[in-house]
Amino acid sequence: MVGTAGARLSAVDLRKGAPMGFLIGALGASLIFGMVQLANDPALFFQTLMKSLGLGSVYALIALGFVLIFKATQTVNFAQGALAATGALFLAFLVQKRSVFTEGESVVERAGHIPFTNISNPLDNLGGPQWVHWSLSVVVALAFAAVVGLVVERLAIRPMIGEPLFSVAVITLGLEIMFRVFNNDAVEIELRPIGVPWKLDGFRVGDAFINWSFVAAMITAAAAFVAVYFFYRSRLGIAMRAVAFDQEAAMAQGINVGRVFAIAWAAGAVLAAIGGIFATQPPVEQQISVDQSTANIAFRALPAVILGGLDSVTGALLGGLIVGVAEIYAGQYAAANTSWLGAGYPLIVPYVVMIIGLLVRPYGLFGTPEIERV
Amino acid sequence: MLGRPRLYTAYRQEAQLLPTWTQKVICTLFVAVLFLLPFELPVISHIPLVRFLGDNDWMRPMALMMVLAIAALGLNLLAGVAGQVSLGHAFFMGVGACAAVYLGGSSGEETWGHSLPIWIWLPAAGIVAALVGVAVSPVAVRLRGLYLAIVTLGLVFLGIHFGNTSWGRKIAGPPALGREFPGLDVRLWKEETPLINVEDDGHWLWFDVTDLQKRYLFLLVLTIAFTLVAKNLTRTRTGRALQAIRDRDIAAEVMGVPEFRYKVIAFAVSSFFAGVAGALFSALSQRILATDFGLFLSVEFIAILLIGGAGTTSGTLIGTFFVVMVPQFVEEFTKWLDRAEGGLTEQLARFLLTEGDDFGIINTAIQTPGWTLSVFDWNIVLFGALIVVFLIVEPLGIFGIWVRVRNYWKRWPFSY
Numbered sequence: 001m002v003g004t005a006g007a008r009l010s011a012v013d014l015r016k017g018a019p020m021g022f023l024i025g026a027l028g029a030s031l032i033f034g035m036v037q038l039a040n041d042p043a044l045f046f047q048t049l050m051k052s053l054g055l056g057s058v059y060a061l062i063a064l065g066f067v068l069i070f071k072a073t074q075t076v077n078f079a080q081g082a083l084a085a086t087g088a089l090f091l092a093f094l095v096q097k098r099s100v101f102t103e104g105e106s107v108v109e110r111a112g113h114i115p116f117t118n119i120s121n122p123l124d125n126l127g128g129p130q131w132v133h134w135s136l137s138v139v140v141a142l143a144f145a146a147v148v149g150l151v152v153e154r155l156a157i158r159p160m161i162g163e164p165l166f167s168v169a170v171i172t173l174g175l176e177i178m179f180r181v182f183n184n185d186a187v188e189i190e191l192r193p194i195g196v197p198w199k200l201d202g203f204r205v206g207d208a209f210i211n212w213s214f215v216a217a218m219i220t221a222a223a224a225f226v227a228v229y230f231f232y233r234s235r236l237g238i239a240m241r242a243v244a245f246d247q248e249a250a251m252a253q254g255i256n257v258g259r260v261f262a263i264a265w266a267a268g269a270v271l272a273a274i275g276g277i278f279a280t281q282p283p284v285e286q287q288i289s290v291d292q293s294t295a296n297i298a299f300r301a302l303p304a305v306i307l308g309g310l311d312s313v314t315g316a317l318l319g320g321l322i323v324g325v326a327e328i329y330a331g332q333y334a335a336a337n338t339s340w341l342g343a344g345y346p347l348i349v350p351y352v353v354m355i356i357g358l359l360v361r362p363y364g365l366f367g368t369p370e371i372e373r374v
Numbered sequence: 375m376l377g378r379p380r381l382y383t384a385y386r387q388e389a390q391l392l393p394t395w396t397q398k399v400i401c402t403l404f405v406a407v408l409f410l411l412p413f414e415l416p417v418i419s420h421i422p423l424v425r426f427l428g429d430n431d432w433m434r435p436m437a438l439m440m441v442l443a444i445a446a447l448g449l450n451l452l453a454g455v456a457g458q459v460s461l462g463h464a465f466f467m468g469v470g471a472c473a474a475v476y477l478g479g480s481s482g483e484e485t486w487g488h489s490l491p492i493w494i495w496l497p498a499a500g501i502v503a504a505l506v507g508v509a510v511s512p513v514a515v516r517l518r519g520l521y522l523a524i525v526t527l528g529l530v531f532l533g534i535h536f537g538n539t540s541w542g543r544k545i546a547g548p549p550a551l552g553r554e555f556p557g558l559d560v561r562l563w564k565e566e567t568p569l570i571n572v573e574d575d576g577h578w579l580w581f582d583v584t585d586l587q588k589r590y591l592f593l594l595v596l597t598i599a600f601t602l603v604a605k606n607l608t609r610t611r612t613g614r615a616l617q618a619i620r621d622r623d624i625a626a627e628v629m630g631v632p633e634f635r636y637k638v639i640a641f642a643v644s645s646f647f648a649g650v651a652g653a654l655f656s657a658l659s660q661r662i663l664a665t666d667f668g669l670f671l672s673v674e675f676i677a678i679l680l681i682g683g684a685g686t687t688s689g690t691l692i693g694t695f696f697v698v699m700v701p702q703f704v705e706e707f708t709k710w711l712d713r714a715e716g717g718l719t720e721q722l723a724r725f726l727l728t729e730g731d732d733f734g735i736i737n738t739a740i741q742t743p744g745w746t747l748s749v750f751d752w753n754i755v756l757f758g759a760l761i762v763v764f765l766i767v768e769p770l771g772i773f774g775i776w777v778r779v780r781n782y783w784k785r786w787p788f789s790y
Contacts, residue, residue: 076520159766166459167765169520170680173673174761181754185747299531299669306524342538351528355513358525362516370518 023360030329037333043207048332049325051283054214056324057221058278059350062301063308063316064224065271070310071244072264073157075168080272081298082179083152087145087273088280088290089183092192094137131197138277142270149269153262161247161257176295184292191289194280199288213281220274225317232313240264244311272298283328300347303354309367318365323350389609391602408594411436412587432702433586439698440593441654446678446690447604448647453676454685455608456640457620458514461672462526463648465533468667469506470499470649471555471656472536472545478556485553486544491561496653503649507641515637518623530669537664552663555656558592593654600647605687607643616640620685677761683773692772700760701753708749712738 038045062080069077077083156175160168186192198212231237242250243260251257279297280288304323308315331346363369382388392398410418411428419425426432445467453459478495479487510529517525536542537549547553559568572588583591607613615636618626627633656662674697682693711723728734728746737746747755768774 076524156762156766163765163769166519166523167680167769169523170676171762171765173676174758174765177670177673177758177761178755181747181751181758185751299527302524303528306521310520340540342535342540342542344538345535348532348535351531354528355525358517358521359513362521364521 023356026356033333034329044332046205047208047210048328050208050210050214051332052325052328053321054211054217054324055283055328056304056321057214057217058275058284058297058320059301059304059324060221060317060320061217061224061271061278062275062298063305063320064221064228064313065268065275066298066301066305067308067311067313067316068228068271069264069268070305072240072260073168074244075157075165075172076305076310077265077268078169078172078298079152079175079179080268080301081295082176082183083145083149083269083272084276084279084297085183085290085295086148086179086276087141087269088194088276088294089186089192090144090273091137091141091277092194092290094141095134095195096192134195134197137195141277142273145269145273146266149265149267149272150262152269153265157265158258158261161261180295183295187290187292191287191291193289194277196277196281196288200282200286211282213278214283217278217281220278221317221320224271224274225313228313236260236263275301300350303350305364307354307357307364309364311368312364312366315364315366323353326350326353391605391609405598409591412583412590413581430584430586433584433590435698435702437586437590437593437658438655439694440590440597441651441658442674442678442698443597443691443694444600444654445648445651446675446682446694447600447687448644448651449675450679450684450687450690451604451607451616451647452640452644454679454690455613455620456616456637457623458637458640459519459523459676460514460526460644461523461669461676462510462529462533463644463675464667464669464671465526465529466503466507466645466648467652467655467671468533468536468664469645470503470652471662471667472542473502473649474499474653475553475555475656475662476545479553480556484544485547489556489564491563492556492558493560495556496650499653500646500650503652504642504646507645508638511638511641514641515634527669527672530667530672534664534668542664546662546664549664552661552666555660555662557660558589558654558657589658593658596650596654600650601687601691604647608687612636612639673761674757677757679771680769681760681764681771683771686773689771689773696772697757697760700756704753704756705749708736708738 034045062084065080065083066077069075069080152175156171157168160171196213198216200211200213202209202211202214204210232241239250239255240260240263242253242255243257247257250260275297276290276294279285279294280290284297285291285293301320301323304319305316306319307323308317308319327346327349330349334341357365361367382393387393392401407418407421407424411424412430412433413419413428419428427436445463448466449460449463452463474495476486477488477490477498478492479485480489481487513525514522537546543549545553557573559573560570561568572592573585575582575584576588577583578588578591608617615626615631616639618629618631619633619636619640623633652667655666678693678697679690680693681696682691683689708727711719712727714720714723724734726734727736727738729738734746736752737748764771770777
């Protein structure tokens with residue numbers, strides 16, 4: 001008795017047509033809507049497009065971390081948000097100017113002293129332009145994040161090889177809860193600036209204002225995806241795919257499954273940390289500082305992963321971009337006549353998009369359907 | 375049958391609620407103790423654990439435990455028995471609470487309400503949640519494993535956002551403040567003096583009872599009722615069908631179990647439990663707050679199932695006790711340490727506690743941002759650590775430990 005997931009559910013085929021029609025209708029409507037808006041105000045449309053692609057790139061980066069870990073260990077890492085906040089916090093601690101804090105100041109007084117613009121870096125002694133220091137700090141922070149990923153993998157995930165996949169996922173939920181407490185505690189009640197050189201600056205194209213952070217996110221995402229593309233063609237990448245396909249068979253072929261796990265987690269943690277750094281900048285946040293909500297970026301990016309398919313790198317990229325575009329455009333153009341939707345409604349647009357997408361394709365746009373045998 | 379507890383001669387016998395006499399006696403005694411626990415009685419008040427659980431201060435966590443037990447039993451039916459792991463249980467609780475406050479709350483300029491009595495809003499909370507569960511199930515049935523978990527997680531975020539919308543504000547009050555929730559008083563209709571007064575101190579039978587004790591007893595009755603429903607459901611045709619789907623869904627379908635129908639039933643029943651529990655949850659704190667029904671609450675139920683032992687009713691109840699009471703014990707222990715004078719306990723206190731300036735792990739000062747976490751933060755860390763450790767060390771939970779201990783003594787002196 002062999003059947004694909006689709007054939008298995010043939011009894012409920014009735015529900016298949018409606019969502020597909022709905023999806024095509026929604027796509028057509030948004031296309032027409034987009035054309036109208038483009039004709040109305042091209043500058044605003046272009047600005048929104050760049051903003052949404054920036055957000056989509058951030059989502060895609062986080063989603064790529066999810067996919068890397070999923071492809072190696074077959075589990076969703078719910079602690080990705082905590083890892084993102086941890087990485088960004090490392091950076092904040094590296095670039096923070098500590099001398100402004102005097103002994104005995106209360107936390108509230110200290111909060112007033114946060115240097116938002118002045119970057120003072122332990123690496124300042126090196127001399128040279130500040131963005132060099134900042135880039136070096138980023139590298140160090142990412143290395144820290146990788147170490148955290150390795151430690152977590154070794155302590156909590158490695159003992160679970162061969163256990164049910166959902167158990168591993170719930171372990172990462174437990175880790176997320178623990179990490180969050182420590183992160184929030186490290187943030188205290190103030191903001192932790194991460195000293196991004198381009199701050200809130202941007203440039204103008206015609207009437208459209210585009211933040212440098214949008215461009216930076218896009219370039220980083222492009223670089224990350226190219227790197228992962230080549231990585232999967234390397235010897236280690238092929239080993240990783242083999243492990244994802246069948247742990248036991250891979251082990252029998254002489255692949256060190258533990259090491260593959262470790263590398264996937266380190267890479268996932270680094271991608272999470274990069275995402276965390278971008279999660280403090282526009283278009284996600286405006287304050288360029290780590291705070292207690294930074295860790296939420298992973299839960300905002302989850303729809304992108306699911307929409308694209310948990311095991312597809314292409315899916316992560318396209319899912320991230322689709323979700324980002326949907327969120328920003330919904331926020332930009334629907335705001336005027338939707339006061340009943342309440343503040344912050346764009347944040348749940350990704351989840352709505354995800355649910356509609358899953359109605360049409362239960363394994364995501366590019367995900368591999370599970371083939372089941374009795 | 376006394377000497378051969380595992381010898382069944384008929385299916386009826388095997389499917390009994392409490393198959394052995396030992397279980398019957400222990401269960402009866404246990405329920406009796408639960409009922410008598412709040413009162414000052416000669417024997418009951420001297421059993422070690424019961425002695426302080428019966429204190430008036432401990433009635434609040436005990437009552438909360440009853441509420442969470444109802445919700446956890448619902449999730450157990452869905453995740454433990456039918457194998458559909460859902461992270462959206464808090465969402466269905468929130469749906470129930472909203473339905474309850476819409477029917478039972480008072481109407482005003484900023485809020486909608488109908489001031490109906492509890493015998494309308496409590497079942498309605500469950501029914502509305504069950505209907506939402508049925509509405510969601512077409513999506514959920516198509517998904518499996520982690521995809522299902524993440525989509526139900528999405529429901530939680532949608533639910534919290536509902537508190538921000540204009541309808542949500544009318545029902546659940548302003549996002550950060552919430553809204554007053556009707557109490558547990560039982561009225562026939564909208565009269566002034568309630569039929570059964572649960573919210574004030576008073577006199578029941580020949581006991582003086584405080585409001586907390588009243589709420590505890592009220593919720594205890596409900597919890598026992600729901601436990602019976604859950605337990606009975608698992609030993610009927612429906613329960614067996616759900617277990618078949620959990621063990622291998624395709625095989626179940628080949629054997630003639632309609633997968634779609636039973637998954638919808640599982641979602642509906644589980645959401646019903648969650649809805650009722652959500653209404654009671656808000657009624658207990660007398661305030662509904664949309665952000666209460668967040669991811670953390672959902673994870674709490676997953677933790678209850680994992681720590682107690684998924685798929686078993688008694689395991690779920692033990693897990694609820696563990697998850698609700700361990701933080702209370704830790705808090706109480708810290709307070710006790712803080713008061714300790716002299717001897718080993720003071721040394722221990724000096725080592726563990728701090729007020730922010732000396733060495734220590736647990737901060738007892740009131741305002742505690744920064745390193746040295748407060749007890750509350752440590753409790754959350756402990757909660758996360760318990761999930762991780764239980765999954766790594768004992769995946770079957772406390773129930774699994776109990777089974778191992780029982781089997782050891784059953785076989786004693788042989789090792790297998």
